Amino acid sequence: MALLSVKNLCAYYQTELYGISRTVRAVDGVSLELLRNEIYGVAGESSCGKTTLIKVISGNIKPPLKVNSGSVDYQFESYAVDMLHVSKDELRRNVRWKEISYVMQGSMSVLNPVRKVIKTFEDIVDTHDPITDKKKFLEQVTAHVNLLGLPTEVLNSYPHQLSGGMRQRVAIALATLFQPSLIIADEPTTALDVVVQRGVLQMIKDIQAMSGNTVLLVTHDMAVHANVADRVMIMYAGRIAEEAPTASIFNASLHPYTQHLIRSLPMIGERSNKAGLKGTPPNLANPPSGCRFHTRCPDVMEVCRTEVPDLVPVKERHRVACHLIQETSL
Numbered sequence: 144m145a146l147l148s149v150k151n152l153c154a155y156y157q158t159e160l161y162g163i164s165r166t167v168r169a170v171d172g173v174s175l176e177l178l179r180n181e182i183y184g185v186a187g188e189s190s191c192g193k194t195t196l197i198k199v200i201s202g203n204i205k206p207p208l209k210v211n212s213g214s215v216d217y218q219f220e221s222y223a224v225d226m227l228h229v230s231k232d233e234l235r236r237n238v239r240w241k242e243i244s245y246v247m248q249g250s251m252s253v254l255n256p257v258r259k260v261i262k263t264f265e266d267i268v269d270t271h272d273p274i275t276d277k278k279k280f281l282e283q284v285t286a287h288v289n290l291l292g293l294p295t296e297v298l299n300s301y302p303h304q305l306s307g308g309m310r311q312r313v314a315i316a317l318a319t320l321f322q323p324s325l326i327i328a329d330e331p332t333t334a335l336d337v338v339v340q341r342g343v344l345q346m347i348k349d350i351q352a353m354s355g356n357t358v359l360l361v362t363h364d365m366a367v368h369a370n371v372a373d374r375v376m377i378m379y380a381g382r383i384a385e386e387a388p389t390a391s392i393f394n395a396s397l398h399p400y401t402q403h404l405i406r407s408l409p410m411i412g413e414r415s416n417k418a419g420l421k422g423t424p425p426n427l428a429n430p431p432s433g434c435r436f437h438t439r440c441p442d443v444m445e446v447c448r449t450e451v452p453d454l455v456p457v458k459e460r461h462r463v464a465c466h467l468i469q470e471t472s473l
């Protein structure tokens with residue numbers, strides 16, 4: 144059984160400015176499953192709804208964001224959680240950090256800038272299991288941090304004394320302290336330079352291999368997915384364009400948008416400029432009719448302008464939403 148099952152999720156930002164109300168359809172009809180023991184990548188250009196999707200999946204739903212329809216259900220080892228109806232208290236006490244943890248871009252948002260790193264660990268652990276034995280707690284945290292290859296000194300440092308890469312590793316150590324079932328990482332390496340990026344990604348891979356949990360890795364960087372993900376989902380304008388095992392995404396993609404993303408990856412030794420996609424990402428307050436990609440698609444047909452393509456299975460574990468592609472019975 145899947146760890147997480149998302150069905151027909153629609154999550155919109157409802158804003159009002161100078162009396163004009165606006166609805167941004169950031170996630171618009173998304174269905175997916177996360178399996179146990181996999182790294183599931185989510186890709187797509189900026190503003191396509193990746194962060195909004197994980198806000199809902201992780202239970203961070205606050206105005207102006209509103210879930211209009213759909214369901215988000217977890218089946219953890221010993222209990223189930225309906226994320227759209229669970230109480231805030233239950234979420235805080237039993238779900239956050241213990242079952243689901245979240246690594247954000249720029250780790251300063253979780254590390255308190257005026258407290259030593261160990262104090263942030265203490266604060267978070269204390270809300271779940273009040274610390275009675277300080278010495279034992281310190282031993283456990285030190286062992287965990289060392290296991291992940293970090294020196295003990297990081298615990299006694301202030302965040303600003305650490306490099307960006309080290310801070311991001313500390314944030315990952317914090318996120319994995321309780322061995323959660325799901326680790327969500329939103330652009331975890333986007334702010335880092337390439338060499339540091341590689342180390343942080345390797346750390347995420349190693350932790351996943353060690354503990355067999357599920358990682359939801361969100362990044363616009365396709366090269367990262369190629370190296371890390373087991374499956375990749377391509378999002379375009381609030382909807383899923385394609386989803387497949389990583390090898391199929393890179394070697395046998397079917398959606399013109401996925402093909403564009405892959406073609407625009409730089410190759411070693413290549414000098415020519417990559418051809419960009421014409422047009423700009425659609426405005427999600429007023430998305431295009433039919434297939435949302437039709438305004439930029441090199442293979443656009445008449446039907447694409449009016450009919451929304453369903454996301455259909457084409458091969459095992461491979462789904463595509465494109466009028467060029469016929470559903471195949473598996």
Ligand SMILES: Nc1ncnc2c1ncn2[C@@H]1O[C@H](COP(=O)(O)OP(=O)(O)O)[C@@H](O)[C@H]1O
Binds near residue numbers: 158167187193194207
């Ligand atoms: N707080 C907000 N209020 C209104 N619109 C928002 C808010 N946050 C994000 N959006 C809009 O929702 C859409 C999806 O954004 P986001 O989920 O952050 O995309 P991504 O993470 O893929 O870059 C964008 O059009 C963005 O402008």
Ligand SMILES: [Mg+2]
Binds near residue numbers: 195
């Ligand atoms: Mg984002």
